[in-house]
Amino acid sequence: MRACVVGAGPGGIVTAKVLLENGFDVTVFDKYRQVGGIWSSEGCYDGLANQSALRLFEFADLPNRLHFAGAADTQRYLENYARTFSVLDCVRPGTEVISVRPVDGPGRVGASGWSVGSRPAGDKAADLHRETFDYVAVASGAHHHAQLPELPGRESFRGTVLHSSEVRAGTFAGRRVVVVGGGKSALDLVTRAAPDAASATIVQRKVNWMIPERLLLGLVGYKWILFTRLGEALLPRYHDPACVPPIDRIDERVKRALWWLITRDMLFSAGLYRLPRQLRPAHALPFHLAHAGVMPRGYARAVRRGLIAAKVSAVEAYTDEGLRLATGEEVAADVIVFATGHHRVFPFLDPSVRVHDADGRLRLYRGIVPPGTDRLGFVGFRQVFNNIMGVELTAHWLTSHFRATLRTAPGEQEMQEDTDARLAWQEQVLPGSGGYDFGPYDIHCADELLHDMGLPSRRAGNLLVEYLLPGGVAHRYAGLNRPSSTK
Secondary structure, three states: OOEEEEEEOOHHHHHHHHHHOOOOOEEEEOOOEEEEEEEOOOOOEEEEEOOOOOOOOOOEEEEOOOOEEEOOHHHHHHHHHHHHHOOHHHEEEEEEEEEEEEEEOOOOEEEEEEEEEEEOOOOOOOOOEEEOOEEEEEEOOOEEEEOOOOOOOOHHOOOOEEEEHHHHOOOOOOOOOEEEOHHHHHHHHHHHHOOOOOOOEEOOOOOOOOEEEEEOOOOOOOOOOOOOHHHHOOOOOOOHHHHEEEEEEEHHHHHHHHHHHHHHHHHHHHOOOOOHHHHHOOOOOOOOOHHOOOOOOHHHHHHHHOOOOOEEOOOOEEEEEEEEOOOEEEEEEEEEEOOOOOOOOOOEOOOOOOEEEEOOEEOOEEEOOOEEEEEEEOOOOEEEHHHHHHHHHHHHHHHHHHHHOOOOOOOOHHHHHHHHHHHHHHHHHHOOOOOOOOOHHHHHHHHHHHOOOOOOOOOOOHHHHHHHHOOOOHHOOOOOOOOOHOO
């Protein structure tokens, strides 16, 4: 069984590892010259750091002692993982996939396999090299196609305009820097710019929640609160009834009272209480918790000290000197960085493969396979807070799907109906999730995939450990790679 994996980031290398251990002949294509995706030196912006606490950024079968690690240490861990499990032998570095199209034959799209066209990365004059594979796993990542707003007046601005993914060492030194965006990357970049830039300004339409490294007045790491079954029980009820245990049925009045306390603790622990009210989130938790990242160290302090100027407004247009905001204020800049996200698109996929709905949301059953398409799946687009665990469990589910060993095999119509219901739930509970972001539902998402694979969702020996200790961590799921365990 020949399998092609598109991408050698975390999702790609763990998918290749699981496929190899289940008897597949695997080829991994990656446009970078080393595994790791954005963590490699070619794709890493200056100041990028891992937002994962101890034992979170690790795969189940290779412990990792990194704690809020920098890019270089993270990269070394990923390379070590790929080397340890013989994935490096399968990787074709510096090779870009240009087209993935179904092999002509009877039945549904992809039923006869896939033709993959590739060429050396960056060499548009090179001829495509085509190969046929029985299965394709797309692990190209959600952060490769930059999304930049189209603003009037670009020709008048004489400075530098970058997307967040294009920032490199030395970009900020001695220059007036404006970062546009309110997510994790925006806060990271403006915090990184503050010590070196002539001035550092962040412009955001709204203030998003950011999770401090430590909660409960700064005493307890966030994973001990947010990555437990008890913590997830406080969230709005999960969409899949098979993954709603009795603890999730806590009275809504109790949930509201607890979220009132958590909201105030998070404001205090993140240092936001000491900032002006307009620089705090407008809605109480768990609203928009799916969009939260980990608060960068020093951000709130830099705002208080005037090292970062924070403005809450939409951006209206470029000017000769920088940007004009919707409030009418003009902000001077030498460098404008748009941390405005990415398009989740797959330009190499044949048009016969439909992965988006009319609203642009990813439309994948379980966030993994497109209904009506055979032998094709996506890894990394069922995103949860601890996405390393998420991609590893997705790799196991997809491998079981390819091997036809899942406990149930729903037809196309059932997949469509399930996907419709899940997207409607996401719009209500996780607005703006794009159909791929499951936010803080790490353990519920894991339970759902384990249920499909016929595996027990309880991963601890007793109930206290199961419900009170972090469960959304990869080492709880060690051993799933054994082929016999997929039955």
